[in-house]
Amino acid sequence: MDKTAEKKDSIFSKLSRVSGTGALLPLLIIIIFLSIFTKSFLTTSNIMQVLRQAAVYSIMATGMTFVIITGGIDLSQGSVLALCCVTSAFTINSTGNMWLGIIVAILTGAVVGLVNGVVVAYIKIPAFIMTLGSLYVVRGLTLYITNSTQVAVQHDKFKVIGQGFLFNIPIPVYIFLIVGAIAYIILEHTATGRYIFAIGSNEATTRLSGVKVERNIIKAYLFSGICVALAAVVYLSRLSAAQPTAGQSYELEAIAAVVIGGTSIAGGEGGIFGTLVGAVIIAIIRNGLVLLGVGSFFTQIVVGLIIVGAVSLDVIRRRLAMNK
Secondary structure, three states: OOHHHHHHHHHHHHHHOOOOHHHHHHHHHHHHHHHHHOOOOOOHHHHHHHHHHHHHHHHHHHHHHHHHHOOOOOOOHHHHHHHHHHHHHHHHHHHOOHHHHHHHHHHHHHHHHHHHHHHHHHHOOOHHHHHHHHHHHHHHHHHHHHOOOOEEOOOHHHHHHHHOEEOOEEHHHHHHHHHHHHHHHHHHHOHHHHHHHHHHHOHHHHHHOOOOHHHHHHHHHHHHHHHHHHHHHHHHHHHOEEOOOOOOOHHHHHHHHHHHOOOOOOOOOOOHHHHHHHHHHHHHHHHHHHHOOOOHHHHHHHHHHHHHHHHHHHHHHHHHHHHO
């Protein structure tokens, strides 16, 4: 085998080890299908619109990836997004300082994530129950402090974050790629990342190995909260208004992106690359169905079927692995 062939084998072997590369095939199939059956899908403006829409989902899903790899779940993300939007909007309107508004949003998300993590890690309430409770508590708090009315934000520089372009690419695209890159480094190249994978694979063994399990579970939920806050900043900037009902079912979109991207719902396996691809797939499906003239309700059916299919494949794969 010559050096060129060896180099190609090395590249393909490295790519095969990246979690989530399996999601590239369905992405390619969807792109080809929509390119054939719609006239405007592959236009530059439409592609940029799809990537802009994918930004919020992908940032939230990045945080969700950490939680799901530990074997947990965060159902409060959609409600937290709304609360972060509202606290940020109030801060910007009262101070005129957009950076202070962004910091307040991040602190809001971090506090909710920290509370979720502490309760799940130390009180041992199942993550599903804890974050489901947070979903209702946070949503109720958001409705209360806004009196169920939206809060408009008038700040031209702040709008650039969600509506602006840099080198003809939407700024939210840069944000979700930067967040994804940071998350990838944490998961793949730090002790915290290794511990998060270990907890999801076998928590008891990880604890016996001397790892502070509770501390790392808290880190996962804290990161989820921060990611939601960043997504809220993009969302608020794009719409220029904080709606107390914002983010409803967004946590399900995030879970869908994570699962489609190859992260096991049982924990212990997954990665950020697949999550980002999964978020783009969801955004493309939504966009494609609109271009095909399909009703919005059908989008929910398609996304639901994809989630069931992805989880089913993961369960089948695990059973086959156990029987070997």
